[in-house]
Amino acid sequence: MRLFFIIFLSTFVFAKTLYIAASSNISYAMKDLINEYKKQYKNTYIKIIYASSGKLTAQILHNAPYDIFLSANMKYPEVLYKNKKALTKPKVFARGLISLFSVKYDNLSIKSLLTAKQIAIANPKFAPYGKAAIEMMKNAKIYNKIKDKLIYSETVTGVIPYVINSADIGIIAKSSLYSKKIKNLGKYYYKDVNISLYSPINQGVVLLTNKKEARNFYNFLFTKKAKNIFKRYGYLE
Template sequence: MKKIVIGILVISLSLFAGQINVAVAANVSYAIGDLIKEFNKTNPDTKVEVTLGSSGKLTAQIKNGAPYNIFMAANMKYPKALYSDKIAITKPVIYAQGSLAILSVKKLDMSKGINLAKDSSVSKIAIANPKTAPYGKAAVEAMKNAKIYNDVVKKYVYAESISQTVTYATTATDIGFIAKSSLYSPKMSMYKEGVNWIDVNPKLYTPINQGIVIINNAKDNKEAKAFYDFILSADAKKIFNKFGYLVP
């Protein structure tokens, strides 16, 4: 009888436990674990399923009916498009501002700044696909504004997302234009500022305002709304700051 009671209790609890599906831009992959852990402190029965990818590809999936409840994009362009098409029920709001950094596992002269990209010691540059990844677009913009684009474009090795760009930068290319947030992952702690990485001057590219929206299928989903509110909360801002983001 005791086993039956426990079994019924487990079943009852599972009926109240919910799951939300969140589409998350790849650059947030380093912070999302901490964000979910903090969210679950006050929402312990909500399971947050995360799908990572480039903002462009995630947007295409959402337009094709992918069952995501919330979209955390790498810039405002894509959530604005979903809201305009009446696929999102909330107007896009900035949850964080991303920034670019240059990473290399090799001993290169980081004092050269972005001009390091055109150095003869650099033959391959990892960059996220600028057509689908906002960080890739920002990297191209920075190089154009620094007037080195024509000198370096032939060196580009395109990645599908900003997280893949980090992989390329640490395994297959000389340098990579990455999301600064990735450097705050524990597994990246071996890379030191001024030695392995430097900031890209933020004046060289348009601020990367990252936007969040609730998708239509979550219109009456209280758990999705709770996670959305959390991402915009002071507690979430502290986590974003910890991972190298600026917050509005």
């Protein structure tokens, strides 16, 4: 951990650098968000570290030098706020959705999970999208029938290569459908999961430092332009 901090600090020392810790599901929308943000703040250099929300929270609790944290749920920002690692109370900036994804099943539905041999999901211990997948299965009353078929990736984005290489079906963040890896497949299938089967995935943000660049980006996340970008990438407003 100490070596990580040394490399982190020595490699990216800029006067106007913004260090963002972000859940991996946000990565697909981030390019457009940054491009829009830089129309107003051209001189800000932005460094983004993507990982599971749980792993990023652990790093921040051990004093990782991030300025702002974008989580896949509200739980982890709340942990940081309670531990006085965040300057602001957690605030919802977007709501995530889950979808079924496959390169084998062309008529996807919840029932497809019953016939699949392997189902890939993000690890529910660390990834909110994995937790939503489990909740969906339980509410659909199929969890006990398919739990032995589940294979886990560390993050929700890691579900995609599992499905491409081995799993019959994956449960992914809807935003993942906009990844280059999926678009380059040419042929794939997906089905949005009815939101009545799982709790809305409220994605939370907190400020970790009082840097001007961090506050500017924090405020930008709640503008109409940012909201439209999130909507375009598979999130609820």
